[in-house]
Amino acid sequence: MAKFDETPIIKDPAVKGELRPPKIREHASAEVKCHPSKPKDTAAINLPSELVPDWQERAIARFGELLDKNQALRVYMDACVRCGACTDKCQFFLGTGDPQNFPVARAELMRKVYRRYFTPAGLVPGLGDAADFDEEMLQKWYTYFYQCSECRRCSVFCPYGIDTAEITAAAREIMASIGISTKYVTEVVAKVYETGNNLGIPPLAWIDNSEFLAEDMEEITGLPIQFPVDEEGADILLIPPSADNFANTDTMIGYGKLFHFLGVSWTTSTYCNEAGNFGLFLNFENLQKVNQRMLEAGRQLGAKTIIWGECGHAWRAGILTPTLSGSMDDFDPPYPYHISQYIVDMFRKGAFEGHIDKSANDEFLVTYHDPCNSARAGNLLDEPREIIRNTCNRFVEMPRNTIRENTFCCGAGGGLLTDELMPIRMAGGKPRAEAVKYTQANYLATVCAICKAQLPELMKYWEVPVQVGGVIDLLANSLKLK
Ligand code: SF4
Ligand code: SF4
Structure with a gap:
């Protein structure tokens, strides 16, 4: 079995010619656009419901505010030498x-507007590569950002x-401020304020499903594995992505089995049963407000520890918590804590000693997909791999690059x-599908609810026969319960 430093390097994109060509026509991506927001959602999240009449002035003003607040953005506007790397x-x-x-072409859409309104090049029409922020440019922003x-x-x-x-995030922030945002993102954020989660699951349905899972577990294992909800005084508040309770139930069962095995008291919260934070994809105000709900939920229930579940972008937003929402000193640890980190800590303390049967996962040749947000933006690189290596005999890395x-x-x-973005999603996922195919794995593990929703469709589209599941699912499968 290949170890990480022995994994092959192959040319980008992964293995050319192995997969049939994407169904999307070259350059047709210009025609693929998100559906615009609905007024009921934008009203719920404090955004204009349609393009405001003075949108150009307001957009440029917001752009200026972001440049003043965010020194990195100004550097990104000035520093590109168009090297093409x-x-x-x-x-x-x-x-x-x-x-x-091209990333540089995408960013140039914003840089052209920057040069026009914030640099001397913009003072003389036709000088430098500057452009007005007109309707045509706004359409390009909406499509490509x-x-x-x-x-x-x-x-x-x-x-x-x-x-x-960061450039994309700033462009979306500016667009949101003038009444341009997408139905999917705004709907999800509005649902969080209404129900506590991205899927819009009402509290009673969450409780029902948690009870159903417990009954199911008792029937299968004969053990009283619980999925507590709103349990005041529980030591651990688990904030999973809400999809775990309805779609990725093996992952939810994994949390239940883990905490049962360790004998710790835990709960979920109907006020905040969503680790995901779509504010990250919309604007700072909503990023912060959604994030604050997590600490509020922990304090309401008197939890000692808050644990983030298996979700990539939730972790990217989660690690910002002390900056976004203030001190976590009343929790232990006093900083964001991911379920993968918690499990690795338990392994290192010997909590699973003699209770793991790796052969239970022998039917799987496992490979691991690093979600961008947990890996590149959240530095959660080794923990999922450590869990897989401790619970599976057969693990193979995708190519190193x-x-x-x-x-x-x-x-x-x-x-x-x-x-509505399905053609882009399938085309954009092609390099990932190629790398998975290269491994010949039959289990694709990951720690992200969005990846768990996308990857099965992607693998089916590219005809890569592989089951997609969580990392904690593999732990639960190998755990000898008591
Ligand atoms: S072209 Fe791309 S790699 Fe080169 S400086 Fe610009 S952003 Fe960086
Ligand atoms: S999708 Fe990723 S690689 Fe592509 S431009 Fe955006 S940040 Fe860069």
């Missing part, structure tokens, strides 16, 4: 063949460290997991 590093270019999906999953892969290869994901900080996006992060 990033051009073939974006999976959305690799998948669609549309040069407008929503064909970027904010994955940061390009930034790994930029000699100047330019982070195109497609994993860890070089990982390819699943194709649906950054608020792109929506049906």
Whole structure:
């Protein structure tokens, strides 16, 4: 079995010619656009419901505010030397063949407006590569800043460290301020304020499903494995992505089995049963508000520890918690704590000694998909691998230039997991599918709910026969319960 440092390096994109060509026509990505927001959602999250009449002035003013607040953004606007090192590093270019999906071309849409309104080049029409922020440019922003999953892969290869994901985030922030945002992202954020989670699951349905899972577990294992909800005084508040309770139930069962085995008291919260934070894909105000709910939930229930469940972008937003929402000193640990870190800590304390049967996972040849947000933006690289190696005999890495900080996006992060973007999602996921095919694995493990929603469709599309599941699912499968 290949170890990490023995994994092969193959040319980008992973293995050319192994997969049939994408169904999307070259350059057709210009025609693929997100559906616009609905007024009921924008009203719920404090955004204009349609393009405001003085949108150009307001957009430029907001752009100026961001440049003043965020020194890095100004550097990213000025520093690019157009060396081209990033051009073939974006999976959305690799998948669609549309040069407008070069990271540098995407960022240039914003730089042109920057040069026009914030540099001397903009004072003389026709001088330098500057452009008015007109309707045509706004349309390009809406198309291409929503064909970027904010994955940061390009930034790994930029000699100047330019982070195109930050540029995309700033462009979306500006667009949101003038009434341009997408239905998928705004609907999800509005649901969080209404129900506590991205899926819009009402509290009673959450409780029902948790009870159903407990009954199911008792029937299967004969053990009283509980899925407590709103349990005041529980030691641990688990904040999973809500999809775990309804779609990725093996992952939810994994949490239940783990905490049962360890004999710790835990709970979920109906006030905040969502680790995901789509504010990250929309604007700072909502990023902060959604994040604050997590600490509020922990304090309401008197939890000692808050643990983030298996979700990539939740972790990217989660590690910002002390900056976004203030001190976590009343929790232990006093900083964001991920379920993978918790499990690794338990392994290191010997909590599972003599209670893991790795052969229970022998039917699987496992490979691991690094979600962009947990890996590149959240430094969660070794923990999932340590769990897999401790619970499975058969593990194979994807090629070295497609994993860890070089990982390819699943194709649906950054608020792109929506049906109208399906051609972009399937095209953008092609390099990931190629790398998985290369391993011949039959289990694709990951720690992200968005990846778990996208990857099965992607693998089916590219005809790569592999089961997708969580890392904690593998632990639960190998755990000898008591
Ligand atoms: S690699 Fe960096 S400097 Fe080179 S074109 Fe891309 S963003 Fe610009
Ligand atoms: S952040 Fe990711 S999706 Fe966006 S341009 Fe860079 S590589 Fe492409």
